[in-house]
Amino acid sequence: METSMMINAMLQSALYPMLAAGAVTLLLCKVVGRTERDYITAIGLCAGFVTGFFAISGFASFPPLRVADWTPYVVITATLLFSLFSGRKLIFRLAAAALFILAMSWLYLRPLLRSWSTTQDLSWMAVCSSLLLLLWLAWEWAGPKPQKRELPLLMVVIATGASVVTLIGSSAKLAQISGALAASCGALFLVSFVCPKLKLGSAAIGVFLTALAGQLINAHFYVEVSWIALCLIYISGFAILLTRLPRLARLSMPLRSGVVLAAALVPIVIAVLLMVFAGSQEDPYDYY
Numbered sequence: 126m127e128t129s130m131m132i133n134a135m136l137q138s139a140l141y142p143m144l145a146a147g148a149v150t151l152l153l154c155k156v157v158g159r160t161e162r163d164y165i166t167a168i169g170l171c172a173g174f175v176t177g178f179f180a181i182s183g184f185a186s187f188p189p190l191r192v193a194d195w196t197p198y199v200v201i202t203a204t205l206l207f208s209l210f211s212g213r214k215l216i217f218r219l220a221a222a223a224l225f226i227l228a229m230s231w232l233y234l235r236p237l238l239r240s241w242s243t244t245q246d247l248s249w250m251a252v253c254s255s256l257l258l259l260l261w262l263a264w265e266w267a268g269p270k271p272q273k274r275e276l277p278l279l280m281v282v283i284a285t286g287a288s289v290v291t292l293i294g295s296s297a298k299l300a301q302i303s304g305a306l307a308a309s310c311g312a313l314f315l316v317s318f319v320c321p322k323l324k325l326g327s328a329a330i331g332v333f334l335t336a337l338a339g340q341l342i343n344a345h346f347y348v349e350v351s352w353i354a355l356c357l358i359y360i361s362g363f364a365i366l367l368t369r370l371p372r373l374a375r376l377s378m379p380l381r382s383g384v385v386l387a388a389a390l391v392p393i394v395i396a397v398l399l400m401v402f403a404g405s406q407e408d409p410y411d412y413y
Contacts, residue, residue, distance in 0.1 A: 137177065137180040137181045137301060137305070139304060139305070139308045140308075141176050141177055141180045141305075142173040142174060142176050142177030142180075142305040142306075142308045142309045142312070143173065143308040143309065143311060143312040144312075145172045145173045145175075145176035145177075145309075145312075146169045146170055146172055146173025146174075146176075146308070146309040146310075146312035146313060147169070147173075147312035147313075147315060147316055149168060149169045149172040149173070150165060150166060150168075150169030150312065150313060150316045150320075150323070151316060151319065151320070153165045153168060153169065154316075154319075154320045154323070162324065163208070163211040163212065163324055163325075163326035163327060163328045163329065164208035164211060164328050165323070165324070166313055166323060166324060166325045166326075166328070166329040167204050167207060167208050167211075167328035167329045167331070167332045168204060168208070169309075169312070169313060169316070170204075170309050170310065170313060170329055170332050170333060170336075171200055171201060171203075171204040171332050172309075173305070173308065173309025173312055174197070174200055174305055174306050174309045174332075174336050175197045175200060175201065176305075177301075177302065177304075177305025177306070177308065177309065178196060178197045178302055178305060179197065180305075181298060181301045181302055181305065182194065182298065182302070192232075192233055192235070192236055192343065192347060193298075193299070193339075193343050193347065195232055195233070195339075196302070196336070196339045196340075196343070199229055199232065199335060199339060200332060200335055200336050200339070202225075203225065203331055203332050203335035203336075204328070204331075204332050206221060206225055206331070207221075207222075207327060207328040207330075207331030207332060208328040210327075211326060211327045211328040212327075215265070218265065218327060219262075222258065222261050222265075222331065223254075223258055225335075226254050226257045226258050226261070226338075227250070227254045229257075229335065229338065229339075230249075230250050230253040230254045230257070230342075231250060233253075233339065233342045233343065233346070234249055234250065234253065234342070234346065237249075237346060253342065256359065257334070257338050260334060260359065260362050260363070261330075261331070261334055263362070263363055263365060263366055264330045264334060264362070264365055265327060265330065266366075266369070267365045267366050267368050267369050274314055274317050274378075274382075275368070275378065275381070275382045275385065276325045276329075276330075276365075277310045277311065277313040277314040277317070277325060278314055278382060278386060279364065279365060279385060279386060279389060280306075280307075280310035280313075280333050281307045281310045281311050281314065282361070282386055282389050282390060282393070283337065283358065283361050283362055283389060283393070284303050284304075284306040284307035284310060284333075284336075284337060285303075285304070285307045286358050286361060286389075286390075286393035286396065286397070287303040287306075287337060287340050287341065287344075287355075287358050288300045288301075288303035288304040288306075288307060289393075289397055290344075290350065290354045290355065290358060290393075290396050290397060290400055291303055291340065291344050291348070291350055293397065293400040293401060294344065294348060294349075294350030294351065294354070294400060295348065295350075296344065296348040296350070299340060299343060299344055299348060302340060303337075303340050306333070306336050306337065306340070310333065313325065313329075334362075337362075341355050341358065341359060350400075351399065351400060351403060353396075353399060354396040354397075354399050354400050355396075357392040357393065357395055357396035357399070358392070358393060358396055360392045361389040361390070361391075361392045361393050362389075364385050364386075364388040364389035365385065367384060367385050367388055368381070368385060373385075
């Protein structure tokens with residue numbers, strides 16, 4: 126019985142999203158012909174993540190009653206928005222991203238706003254929106270710099286870190302969904318060997334950060350995973366800024382990738398150790 130449940134969990138959080146992301150990306154590469162189009166990887170990543178989410182959580186009625194069930198619809202909206210604004214001037218992308226992040230923060234925090242004071246409402250909205258926009262700016266500035274196979278690997282490491290921390294924090298379902306995000310990013314890495322000109326640009330970055338943000342917000346506010354551990358996962362995303370260092374840019378691609386991934390792993394490992402030492406596994410899992 127346990128083996129069957131484990132196999133099913135692996136299928137839902139790894140195989141299904143990886144197959145969906147890979148198949149959709151390859152199909153679009155064939156249909157569109159120009160694999161350097163940014164929206165191809167954005168749509169592929171969205172397809173993999175949404176497939177994994179529904180395989181894990183099932184289809185909820187619309188509009189969803191639970192905040193977490195809004196996640197696939199938020200990611201689909203992000204895919205359309207960031208694909209539409211990809212290639213436009215930075216000021217337009219920044220304005221679109223800021224408005225979207227503010228709306229996303231409000232949507233995820235909406236059930237809690239009734240129990241908070243106005244000052245708390247505005248404070249949490251400002252904090253969440255500012256932190257997410259800052260991370261988006263970092264990836265927007267440094268994202269195009271990494272080679273096409275470096276970026277999905279970094280995404281895999283960060284999403285896997287979020288999955289492990291959430292699992293230790295007693296939410297198997299959120300951990301599986303973060304695992305689906307990691308598997309979808311891994312599929313893009315594999316597809317890049319088949320389509321050498323495959324591009325992971327602004328649109329794919331927006332989709333990834335949207336999915337990751339939803340997981341972090343839900344993990345803290347609704348599962349009560351340690352905010353320190355989640356902040357460390359957030360900080361790991363800034364490892365991408367290392368790709369802008371001139372000295373690092375002169376290194377070979379494998380060595381450069383190793384340095385960036387190692388830098389991302391440092392806060393992730395610290396977050397995992399903090400969760401373990403805090404004894405988060407003493408409580409039974411909340412399959413949220």
